[in-house]
Structure formats: C-alpha cells, structure tokens
Amino acid sequence: MxxxxxxxxxxxxxxxxxxxxxxxxxxxxxxxxxxxxxxxxxxxxxxxxxxxxxxxxxxxxxxxxxxxxxxxxxxxxxxxxxxxxxxxxxxxxxxxxxxxxxxxxxxxxxxxxxxxxxxxxxxxxxxxxxxxxxxxxxxxxxxxxxxxxxxxxFNFYLLEVKRVEVRFVTVWTDLEGQRQGLEAAGHWDAAGRLPTFPLNTDGIDVCGQDVWVHDVEITNWDDALCVKPCRELTWGCSSNHTYENAVIHFGVGASVGSVPPSARVNCVRDILFRNITFESPTKAIYLKSNGGDVGTAVVEDVTYEHIRATGSVWYPVYLGPQQQKEPDGRGDGWWPPTNPLVSFRNITMRDVQFDDVIWPQAGVLRCNASNPCTGVVLEDMTISGWNATEWVCEHASGHATDVTPQPQCLAPTQRPGHLQVPDTTVASASTDGSRQPKPHKRL
The missing domain is CATH 2.160.20.10 (Single-stranded right-handed beta-helix, Pectin lyase-like)
Structure with a gap:
C-alpha cells in the first residue's frame, strides 16, 4: 500500500x-x-x-x-x-x-x-x-x-454510476446533537418527537445502474437508503438496484426520489428493497414525486418485501409528493399538490409489519387525478398503533390482499395461507436484469 x-x-x-x-x-x-x-x-x-x-x-x-x-x-x-x-x-x-x-x-x-x-x-x-x-x-x-x-x-452520494456494491457500511449521526440544535432553532416538533427540518444527512443515495447495497446500518434523520432518478434520454434510467439486509435507526425511509419531471425524462425502474428493519423511523416506505412543469418522469417496478418497523412517528408508508420545507424557503411544504407529469406504476409492498405506529394514520397513497398510480399491490401488510386505522388513499388502482387496515382506494382480496417465509438469499443486481449471487470484489 x-x-x-x-x-x-x-x-x-x-x-x-x-x-x-x-x-x-x-x-x-x-x-x-x-x-x-x-x-x-x-x-x-x-x-x-x-x-x-x-x-x-x-x-x-x-x-x-x-x-x-x-x-x-x-x-x-x-x-x-x-x-x-x-x-x-x-x-x-x-x-x-x-x-x-x-x-x-x-x-x-x-x-x-x-x-x-x-x-x-x-x-x-x-x-x-x-x-x-x-x-x-x-x-x-x-x-x-x-x-x-x-x-x-449526504454521507454517500453516488451519481450516474454503473456496477456498484456497498457493503458492511455504518452511517452514524449524532441525533442528540441534532435535536438540541433543531430545538434551539425552532425546528423540532416536541409533541411528535421528530424534526421539522431534518438537515439532509442522507445515508446512501444512488442514481445509477446495477446497484447492490447490503448489510448496512444507518442512523440519521433523513433518507437512509435512497434511489435517485437518472435522466433516461441522456444517461439512462436509474435501474436494477437491490437494497437488503439493512438496519435503520430513525431515518426517513428506504426511499425513491424525489422525482421531478424533466425534458430528458427522470426515471427509476426495477428496484428491490428487502429484509430491512426500522427502529422509530419518521417514514419507512417512502416514494416521492416533486414539483415541476416541464417534461415527464416515471417510477415503475419497485418492490418492498420483508419490511419490519417499530415506533414509526409519522406515516410508515408514503407514496406521493415530497414533503419538505427548507429554512431558506425552498421546497413545496408539507402537503403539496400531486404532479400529473410524474407516473407511478407497478409498486408492490409485500410481507410488511409496522408495530406501535404513533401517527394517527396508517399510510398515504396520494396520486394525481389525471395521471393515477396504477398496479399498486399490497400483500400481507399489518400496520398497528394507537389510532392508525385509516389511509389517505387517492387516485390509486390495484389490489390489497390481507392488509390491515384496508386502504379504501384499492380493491380488497383475501386468500388463505398468506404467511410467507422471507427470502434471505444475498443477491445482487446483475446486468441481465436477474438477481443472482455475486462474487465479492477485492478487499
């Protein structure tokens, strides 16, 4: 050396x-x-x-x-x-x-x-x-x-990359130090026990192709694992990612986005999050569009499976426009309008259990009236908390199988023998679109 x-x-x-x-x-x-x-x-x-x-x-x-x-x-x-x-x-x-x-x-x-x-x-x-x-x-x-x-x-920001492996990484943020600063600056919701401005200390953010992130531990108050869009017409879609075997403390989720429209087509496709455990997350499953009135964007074929969380302090599941407001005024706020130029298709959440949810709603599926979300599939999902009995569910189509509570905008289905055994095989995002075991690179 x-x-x-x-x-x-x-x-x-x-x-x-x-x-x-x-x-x-x-x-x-x-x-x-x-x-x-x-x-x-x-x-x-x-x-x-x-x-x-x-x-x-x-x-x-x-x-x-x-x-x-x-x-x-x-x-x-x-x-x-x-x-x-x-x-x-x-x-x-x-x-x-x-x-x-x-x-x-x-x-x-x-x-x-x-x-x-x-x-x-x-x-x-x-x-x-x-x-x-x-x-x-x-x-x-x-x-x-x-x-x-x-x-x-951001801790790790990987932009326009190909053939990536991130493994055995630890991201640590002094949350008590952040909390004291946030309180002093008036950016802390004491009742909700969460920051109203999370300082953008993302864990691992990636725009790229053929990405495998596994066996990581992240402590922060922003996106923990995050797929960023790439511009399909100039670089290629952000695609073929696997994120698995992760432990996340606090954080704002295993996320996609935010995804604004672009004349060069912002794109996220073929993403898998699995075997992820959250402790007291602000959000856990988070897919977010963003504002803009030029061009288009697409988020499709995204799967979350074998996800566990305890003590979610805000929406444990959120699909919709990004909720953000910066101290300098940037950002669309906490309940911005949906964007008809951003399409969500084929979003699957399977074998998901959230316990002790603090927020009084189970989740959000908030899509655009003129460009609804299609192919939304929820299977074997339980969200329990002191009052997490309803969803915000607008302009989404698909079905929900063995989901409690039931999102009202998805067709309910029921089937016997729905309990699944998690697939813990360590897999990679390979160049042919399959996910097969991948040899380790040099150390």
Whole structure:
C-alpha cells in the first residue's frame, strides 16, 4: 500500500495548511497506488484533517482507511457564500474502478464534523453543505466496511454510476446533537418527537445502474437508503438496484426520489428493497414525486418485501409528493399538490409489519387525478398503533390482499395461507436484469 504520509500528509494538525496538504497527499497517493495496482493507505491510529479531495480519471482508484479522515471544521476556510454549493469532502469523478475500504478491526472513519454546518443551515446562513463521499460518472464501484460520522449533508452520494456494491457500511449521526440544535432553532416538533427540518444527512443515495447495497446500518434523520432518478434520454434510467439486509435507526425511509419531471425524462425502474428493519423511523416506505412543469418522469417496478418497523412517528408508508420545507424557503411544504407529469406504476409492498405506529394514520397513497398510480399491490401488510386505522388513499388502482387496515382506494382480496417465509438469499443486481449471487470484489 502507498502511505499518504509519503506524499506529505500530516496527522494531528488542524491548520488550514495541513488540511490542504493532506488533501493533496490523498490525491497523489491514490494516483500513485493505482499505477501499481495498490491502495492508498490512511495509516492506523492517526487522524488527518482534510479539505476537499478530488480524484479524476483514475483507473483502479483505491483508498483504504485504517485511520481517520476528518473534515476541516472551520467553515470559513472552505470559502464560498450563502448560496455556494460546496464541494464534497472526497470526490471521485470519471474513474473506472473505485474502491473505498476499511478493516472491521480498525476504528477508522470518515468524520464530517457536521455540527457547525447544521447550525449554519438552521440559521439560514448557508443554503448548502458538503457531502462526505461523492462519486460521479464512475464504473465498478466498491465501498466496503467504511464508517461515516456526522456528515454535513449526504454521507454517500453516488451519481450516474454503473456496477456498484456497498457493503458492511455504518452511517452514524449524532441525533442528540441534532435535536438540541433543531430545538434551539425552532425546528423540532416536541409533541411528535421528530424534526421539522431534518438537515439532509442522507445515508446512501444512488442514481445509477446495477446497484447492490447490503448489510448496512444507518442512523440519521433523513433518507437512509435512497434511489435517485437518472435522466433516461441522456444517461439512462436509474435501474436494477437491490437494497437488503439493512438496519435503520430513525431515518426517513428506504426511499425513491424525489422525482421531478424533466425534458430528458427522470426515471427509476426495477428496484428491490428487502429484509430491512426500522427502529422509530419518521417514514419507512417512502416514494416521492416533486414539483415541476416541464417534461415527464416515471417510477415503475419497485418492490418492498420483508419490511419490519417499530415506533414509526409519522406515516410508515408514503407514496406521493415530497414533503419538505427548507429554512431558506425552498421546497413545496408539507402537503403539496400531486404532479400529473410524474407516473407511478407497478409498486408492490409485500410481507410488511409496522408495530406501535404513533401517527394517527396508517399510510398515504396520494396520486394525481389525471395521471393515477396504477398496479399498486399490497400483500400481507399489518400496520398497528394507537389510532392508525385509516389511509389517505387517492387516485390509486390495484389490489390489497390481507392488509390491515384496508386502504379504501384499492380493491380488497383475501386468500388463505398468506404467511410467507422471507427470502434471505444475498443477491445482487446483475446486468441481465436477474438477481443472482455475486462474487465479492477485492478487499
């Protein structure tokens, strides 16, 4: 392995000069290691302060963590202004073969130091904050064993990627620290025990093709696992994803979207979420359109199966327009109109159990009158709570089999022997559209 210190990285120093030197050292070490078919090493037991790293056009880029990479904490040293879209802490762009690994025996992490960024956004001093790991226009991506902490924004944002595996990853957000800040800024609903502005600390967000995310644990207050749309006419549909064997604490769901219309057709297709357990989620199953009046979008062939949740504090199931309002005024609010330019087709939820739901409604299926949701199938679903007895159910067609409570806009059916045994086979999203076991990549 190629130690980043051999290119001038300085551990234990939080000065601007050290953060810049460390960023350059990571870039050079990744390039040098790739030329030899090796990994750039962040050495064990050390922490390196960091300003943004950019790795572009490298074949076989590999970053291995045994120590910490820590985002430089002083926001003013990042430059920019209120409307600046800050660069991510670590960016891989246009690379073939991107690998980010960490040893399970090592306490290594990518540390976001997000507190000051959260405060700046809550006070409307900044509209944006940096992601921790951003990968765009790359192929053959493996992220294995990595832990992230307190990201200013998204933890992992993978955009326009192909052949991706994310495994054994831990995303951790200091929810108590976020709660205190949210309360102080007036963005906390004490009665409902949830944030009214969740700080956009998404876990793993992906726009791409042939994606397998598995065996992950996520603690946050925004989308935990999220399929982002890709533009079908210019890059291709975001398609053939499997997300499985995940444990999510709090969070706003295993999500699709948000999906606005686009002249280039925003598209999500052939998505599977399975074997996912939620603890006290804000939402659990979440498919969301967004506003816009140009172009079209489609979300189709999405399946959720073997889903469990306890203590859902808001709608455990939500299909409809995104509910969001940013401190700077962006976002359509908490009950925006549906969008006729976004189509939802063939959405299946199977073997789903939500217990101790706090919100007084079981779920939302809220579609557009002129462009209804079609092929909505609910099977073997139980949603129980102190008053979760009804759905908001508008302009959706399909059927509900052995569902309690029954959504009134879907045709009820009943069949004997409906109890299913979960399929726990670890499977991948393969290029031929099937989901077959996939060999592990290098470590």
């Amino acid at each position: 190629v130690d980043i210190r051999s290119f001038g990285a300085v551990p234990g120093n939080t000065s601007v000069a050290a953060a810049l030197a460390n960023a350059r050292a990571v870039e050079l070490a990744v390039q040098a290691a790739a030329a030899k078919g090796e990994a750039a090493l962040v050495p064990r037991g050390l922490s390196f302060d960091l300003l943004p790293v950019h790795v572009t056009g490298v074949h076989g880029a590999w970053l291995h963590l045994e120590g910490n990479l820590s985002a430089h904490a002083n926001i003013s040293d990042w430059g920019g202004s209120k409307k600046t879209k800050f660069p991510s802490l670590i960016t891989f762009l246009a690379c073939e073969g991107v690998t980010i690994t960490a040893n399970a025996s090592s306490p290594a992490a990518i540390v976001g130091n997000g507190y000051d960024w959260w405060w700046a956004r809550l006070l409307n001093d900044l509209s944006y904050a940096p992601n921790l790991v951003y990968v765009q226009n790359c192929t053959d991506v493996l992220i294995d064993g990595v832990r992230t902490e307190n990201s200013p924004r």
